[in-house]
Amino acid sequence: MLNKESHVKRDEISNLTTRRLSIYLRCLQTLEAAGVETVSSHEMAEQFHLNSAQFRKDLAYFGEFGVRGVGYRVPDLKHHLIRILGLDRRIRMAIMGAGNLGTALAGYGGFNTDNLKVTALFDTDPDKVGRFLRPGLQIHHVSALNPFILGHPVHIAVLAVPTMVAQEVLEQVAAAGIRSVLNFVPVRLKVPAGVRLQSVDLKVQVESLVFHLPREGEDGQALVDHKGKDPILHTV
Amino acid sequence: MLNKESHVKRDEISNLTTRRLSIYLRCLQTLEAAGVETVSSHEMAEQFHLNSAQFRKDLAYFGEFGVRGVGYRVPDLKHHLIRILGLDRRIRMAIMGAGNLGTALAGYGGFNTDNLKVTALFDTDPDKVGRFLRPGLQIHHVSALNPFILGHPVHIAVLAVPTMVAQEVLEQVAAAGIRSVLNFVPVRLKVPAGVRLQSVDLKVQVESLVFHLPREGEDGQALVDHKGKDPILHTV
DNA sequence: TACTGTGAAATCTTTCACAGCA
DNA sequence: TGCTGTGAAAGATTTCACAGTA
Numbered sequence: 001m002l003n004k005e006s007h008v009k010r011d012e013i014s015n016l017t018t019r020r021l022s023i024y025l026r027c028l029q030t031l032e033a034a035g036v037e038t039v040s041s042h043e044m045a046e047q048f049h050l051n052s053a054q055f056r057k058d059l060a061y062f063g064e065f066g067v068r069g070v071g072y073r074v075p076d077l078k079h080h081l082i083r084i085l086g087l088d089r090r091i092r093m094a095i096m097g098a099g100n101l102g103t104a105l106a107g108y109g110g111f112n113t114d115n116l117k118v119t120a121l122f123d124t125d126p127d128k129v130g131r132f133l134r135p136g137l138q139i140h141h142v143s144a145l146n147p148f149i150l151g152h153p154v155h156i157a158v159l160a161v162p163t164m165v166a167q168e169v170l171e172q173v174a175a176a177g178i179r180s181v182l183n184f185v186p187v188r189l190k191v192p193a194g195v196r197l198q199s200v201d202l203k204v205q206v207e208s209l210v211f212h213l214p215r216e217g218e219d220g221q222a223l224v225d226h227k228g229k230d231p232i233l234h235t236v
Numbered sequence: 237m238l239n240k241e242s243h244v245k246r247d248e249i250s251n252l253t254t255r256r257l258s259i260y261l262r263c264l265q266t267l268e269a270a271g272v273e274t275v276s277s278h279e280m281a282e283q284f285h286l287n288s289a290q291f292r293k294d295l296a297y298f299g300e301f302g303v304r305g306v307g308y309r310v311p312d313l314k315h316h317l318i319r320i321l322g323l324d325r326r327i328r329m330a331i332m333g334a335g336n337l338g339t340a341l342a343g344y345g346g347f348n349t350d351n352l353k354v355t356a357l358f359d360t361d362p363d364k365v366g367r368f369l370r371p372g373l374q375i376h377h378v379s380a381l382n383p384f385i386l387g388h389p390v391h392i393a394v395l396a397v398p399t400m401v402a403q404e405v406l407e408q409v410a411a412a413g414i415r416s417v418l419n420f421v422p423v424r425l426k427v428p429a430g431v432r433l434q435s436v437d438l439k440v441q442v443e444s445l446v447f448h449l450p451r452e453g454e455d456g457q458a459l460v461d462h463k464g465k466d467p468i469l470h471t472v
Numbered sequence: 473t474a475c476t477g478t479g480a481a482a483t484c485t486t487t488c489a490c491a492g493c494a
Numbered sequence: 495t496g497c498t499g500t501g502a503a504a505g506a507t508t509t510c511a512c513a514g515t516a
Contacts, residue, residue, distance in 0.1 A: 015444060016507070022443040027424065040475065048424040053478095053509060060477055068515045069475040086446045093442070104340030110422055110439035116446075156445055180445040186346055188263065188284040196448055198441050203346035205434050206329070207258040209392055209416040210322045210352075212246060212432055252485070276497065289487055289500095296499055304493045305497040 005080060006063040017058045023048075024055065025081040031074050040071035091116050094154045094178070096169050098123040098139045101184060102160035106133055111158075119152055142169065145176050159183040170195075241316060242299045253294050259284075260291065261317040267310050276307035327352050330390045330414070332405050334359035334375045337420060338396035342369055347394075355388055378405065381412050395419040406431075 027048045031039055045052035059065055059077075062084050066072045082088050093111060095102045098121040105111060106118050121139045123129060129141045140148055148154075157173040159166060159181055166185040173181060174192035183189065183199045191197045263284045267275055281288035295301055295313075298320050302308045318324050329347060331338045334357040341347060342354050357375045359365060365377045376384055384390075393409045395402060395417055402421040409417060410428035419425065419435045427433045 010448060013447075014507075018444040018447050019437075019440050021447070022440040023424065023437075025443075026422065026439075042475085049426065050424075051509075053511095054507090056477060057508085064477070066476050068477080069473065070516075071475065084447075085443050086449055086451065087443065089452075091446055091449070100340045100343045104336040105438075107336045108438060111442065116442065155449055156442065180449060182441055182445060186262065188259065188286075190285065196445060198445050200436060200438070200441055201255075201259075202341075202344060202436070203262075204255050204258040205418055205436055206347065206352065206392065207261075207321050207323065208251060208254040209418060209432060209434050210327055211249075211254050211257070211320075213322055213327070213391055213416060215322065216325075250485075278497090287487075289489095290485090292499065293486085300499070302498050304499080305495070306494070307497065 005083065008061055013061055017061065020050075020054070020058050021081055021085055023050075024058070025078065025085065025087075028074055028078040028081065032078060036074055038071050039074055039077075041066075043071070087115055089115060091155050092119045092153060093117065093156045093158060094119060094145075094148075095121045095158045095160060096123075096142070096173065097121075097159065097161035098125070098128045098133075099160065099162075102158070103133065105158055105160060105184075106137060118158075119154065120148060142172065145172060149176050149178070154178055156180045156182060159185050161185060163187050170197075241320065244297055249297055253297065256286075256290070256294050257317055257321055259286075260294070261314065261321065261323075264310055264314040264317065268314060272310055274307050275310055275313075277302075279307070323351055325351060327391050328355045328389060329353065329392045329394060330355060330381075330384075331357045331394045331396060332359075332378070332409065333357075333395070333397035334361070334364045334369075335396065335398075338394070339369065341394055341396060341420075342373060354394075355390065356384060358384075378408065381408060385412050385414070390414055392416045392418060395421050397421060399423050406433075 024044070027044060027050075028039075031047075041052040041055045044050055044055055056066070062080070065077050065080050093116065095106050095118060098106075102121060102123075106121055110116075111118050118137065120137070121133065122142045122145055123139050124142050128139045130139065132138050154176075155178070157178045157180070159170060159173070161169050163185055166183070166187050167189055170181060170183070170189055171192060174195045179195055181195060181197045183197055184202070186201050186203045189197065189199075260280070263280060263286075264275075277288040277291045280286055280291055292302070299316070301313050301316050329352065331342050331354060334342075338357060338359075342357055346352075347354050354373065356373070357369065358378045358381055359375050360378050364375045366375065368374050390412075391414070393414045393416070395406060395409070397405050399421055402419070402423050403425055406417060406419070406425055407428060410431050415431055417431060417433045419433055420438070422437050422439045425433065425435075
């Protein structure tokens with residue numbers, strides 16, 4: 001099977017691999033923008049601080065995309081990754097919660113590219129409901145979620161609501177038929193059946209940095225990664 | 237050794253464990269607020285969707301905090317975790333980049349609690365430099381980082397700058413003596429020696445949800461986690 | 473020759489299952 | 495008795511090292 005995406009059980013691909021695929025895609029976009037046509041796994045590893053064997057193995061779950069003795073054609077591999085990740089279709093996102101964070105996320109470049117789009121925000125604050133963040137991007141009342149979805153399918157909900165109501169909103173979102181949720185609320189949620197929840201817990205991230213901070217009297221040299229391990233994705 | 241924090245090489249504790257400690261602390265705070273005095277590992281697991289053996293093992297790296305036959309005293313364990321995580325001292329954070337995201341993070345509750353404080357933002361935009369986000373929280377010019385730090389030590393820098401300048405700002409931050417960095421910029425950074433970098437890549441998080449979205453013609457039932465695995469922290 | 477693709481080994485992480493203690 | 499603390503087993507992930515091929 002040459003240069004062909006094989007059919008693979010997607011649920012058998014680990015999350016770690018999935019996240020790296022997304023990083024590989026970004027690296028390839030950088031290379032393409034720089035006019036690079038061909039890249040070997042070693043060059044990728046060198047330039048982007050990756051592991052070359054891991055790169056090859058991650059790709060191998062999906063097919064054979066390289067040319068032995070040469071490497072990978074950058075535009076080809078990029079397109080394969082776009083297809084593998086499912087970024088070859090329009091993905092519509094709704095943000096639940098139009099506070100500080102929800103509003104910032106609505107404007108985040110990474111959520112508004114090519115085929116990814118934030119299409120609406122939902123809140124319950126009467127001062128916010130009805131307002132437009134920018135042309136075409138309005139804040140609706142949470143109770144309008146179901147009718148909105150009928151006219152404008154939503155693939156991913158982003159949870160950026162107050163902790164108190166997070167569980168409730170998650171259940172509303174699930175009941176509305178949204179099966180993928182990116183959660184920013186720092187709380188342990190009960191995940192409704194059939195829903196995939198990806199949590200980004202900013203406080204946990206900070207606290208794990210605090211854990212490694214040198215304590216009084218220590219000199220902090222121990223921070224250097226003594227094994228020389230690449231920091232990819234055990235940091236994410 | 238009873239009820240005593242043992243000395244353990246902090247660098248031998250895995251990141252996964254570290255992140256869970258932070259979650260355990262939050263759960264205990266919830267229990268304490270509810271007036272619960274004592275909790276067993278099984279009750280913790282039940283209530284917060286954790287794994288009881290993992291909970292016990294994570295704690296065991298640091299000492300013996302429980303009482304056999306009984307469980308853990310909630311306030312005691314909470315205090316132990318605060319000490320273990322290093323949250324028993326004032327931690328000062330600076331945010332590099334006063335755009336959408338940087339500004340939202342400056343106001344994020346999880347970064348402004350008890351002993352964690354955002355103490356300044358840094359940007360280069362003349363329209364922003366000098367402004368106050370709120371009393372006591374000012375935006376400074378990036379070139380003022382070194383003098384600022386002399387008067388107000390900073391333990392953690394948060395990187396929320398444009399992709400183009402991320403590497404440069406990371407190096408400035410490192411040169412200023414800040415050894416811990418929480419990075420929000422979606423790029424593979426070269427990590428200066430002695431610096432600990434924790435990356436939060438929002439685009440990667442979304443794309444890994446997209447990967448699992450049902451494709452045209454599929455019915456998406458496969459989204460249910462067939463092994464019944466608990467979603468803790470392979471989702472974070 | 474210089475690379476990819478890949479089994480096999482090494483390492484890391486979770487889970488089991490039970491000895492031992494309050 | 496009912497729990498913790500913990501070795502040992504199982505499982506997941508990374509890394510090695512090389513056969514195979516353009």
